[in-house]
Amino acid sequence: MIITSCRNINVDDRDENLAFAVNVKVMAIYSLYILNKAGTLIFQNDYVGSVEKLSHNAYISLGSMFHGLHAIASNLSPTGSSSGIETIETEAFKLQCFQTHTGMKFYTISDPNHPNLDEILHNIYELYTDYVLKNPFYELEMSIRCDLFDDKLNRLLKGTTAD
Amino acid sequence: MSKKYEKIGETVFSKVDKINAELFTLTYGALVTQLIKDYEDIEQVNIKLEQMGYNIGVRLIEEFLAKSGIGRCNDFVETAEVISKIGFKMFLGVTAQISEWDQDKKEFHLIIEDNPLIDFVELPEHLKHKLYYSNILCGVIRGALEMVQMKVKCTFVKCALSDESSSEIKVVLEEVLSDLAPVGYD
Numbered sequence: 001m002i003i004t005s006c007r008n009i010n011v012d013d014r015d016e017n018l019a020f021a022v023n024v025k026v027m028a029i030y031s032l033y034i035l036n037k038a039g040t041l042i043f044q045n046d047y048v049g050s051v052e053k054l055s056h057n058a059y060i061s062l063g064s065m066f067h068g069l070h071a072i073a074s075n076l077s078p079t080g081s082s083s084g085i086e087t088i089e090t091e092a093f094k095l096q097c098f099q100t101h102t103g104m105k106f107y108t109i110s111d112p113n114h115p116n117l118d119e120i121l122h123n124i125y126e127l128y129t130d131y132v133l134k135n136p137f138y139e140l141e142m143s144i145r146c147d148l149f150d151d152k153l154n155r156l157l158k159g160t161t162a163d
Numbered sequence: 164m165s166k167k168y169e170k171i172g173e174t175v176f177s178k179v180d181k182i183n184a185e186l187f188t189l190t191y192g193a194l195v196t197q198l199i200k201d202y203e204d205i206e207q208v209n210i211k212l213e214q215m216g217y218n219i220g221v222r223l224i225e226e227f228l229a230k231s232g233i234g235r236c237n238d239f240v241e242t243a244e245v246i247s248k249i250g251f252k253m254f255l256g257v258t259a260q261i262s263e264w265d266q267d268k269k270e271f272h273l274i275i276e277d278n279p280l281i282d283f284v285e286l287p288e289h290l291k292h293k294l295y296y297s298n299i300l301c302g303v304i305r306g307a308l309e310m311v312q313m314k315v316k317c318t319f320v321k322c323a324l325s326d327e328s329s330s331e332i333k334v335v336l337e338e339v340l341s342d343l344a345p346v347g348y349d
Contacts, residue, residue, distance in 0.1 A: 037345065070346065071346050074346035075346075081346075083346075084346045099345055099346075100225065100228060100229075100345075101228050101234070101235055101311055101345070102224060102225060102228070102310045102311060102345070103343075103344070103345030104225075122229070125225075125229045126226075126229045126230065128225070128229075129222075129225045129226035129229045129230070130226070133222040133223075133225055133226065134222070134226075140221060140222065
């Protein structure tokens with residue numbers, strides 16, 4: 001249901017990479033990051049082949065840096081508390097962040113015109129509660145290595161339906 | 164206020180996956196009896212059940228937040244309503260009643276009239292008033308609230324299995340861990 005609405009994106013003035021991505025019917029979400037409440041990266045994956053891979057440590061430091069920026073942004077508010085960073089928009093991409101009430105952060109790097117990231121992030125959160133937290137061998141706050149979760153995310157973010 | 168939550172509870176309940184209640188009740192029964200065999204000391208069994216509940220609670224809260232769409236509660240009174248009308252409904256299919264608020268609104272009793280955990284259960288005489296059969300619920304509440312920065316203490320004050328009118332859990336708010344709150348939620 002989410003997937004259909006995302007295929008409507010306007011591809012006219014995209015760069016080559018993205019045009020490629022849309023051609024192969026890949027949804028324009030490039031990467032997903034999940035931070036635990038301490039700001040440690042517990043999950044990162046790319047969903048478009050054209051995204052340049054970084055080293056494992058680089059992802060971890062990017063995650064921690066975002067956590068810090070988020071906290072700074074929240075303190076910058078002139079009128080009391082603020083939610084921190086919700087979106088960062090650039091010409092090439094958009095970062096959208098969803099923070100849960102328990103302090104976890106889910107954020108995606110996507111196409112700047114992606115229409116319904118809020119809904120997708122919420123769906124990712126639900127997948128996390130179903131396929132990560134209900135796995136008895138997953139330890140809270142630790143890196144997520146759950147195949148089922150990966151499968152479901154691939155389905156959601158790449159729009160592939162295996163069944 | 165509680166009508167509103169009852170409605171949300173119904174809606175969420177209709178959306179979540181269900182399992183056979185009897186299987187659930189029997190599995191829980193098997194777990195408790197195994198603990199009694201393993202520990203012999205009934206007080207230890209109560210403690211273990213509470214700890215198991217805690218481990219469930221710290222995970223279950225995320226599902227609760229994700230699927231109910233509930234935001235941050237304004238006060239502990241609202242929290243109590245949300246637990247009894249949405250939380251219990253969503254995970255156990257029943258609602259609980261709230262009573263006996265203290266003056267500071269930091270302590271209340273949850274009365275569970277229709278506790279699915281105790282269907283079919285009859286406690287033997289020597290366990291009455293010693294074993295809190297559903298003590299796992301205390302742990303679940305404690306674990307779940309701790310993840311949203313509320314430190315509470317839960318204890319069974321009445322147990323329907325020990326010939327009392329209903330199951331009753333006392334919940335006491337000990338402190339709000341505001342320094343652990345995520346940014347933007349002061």
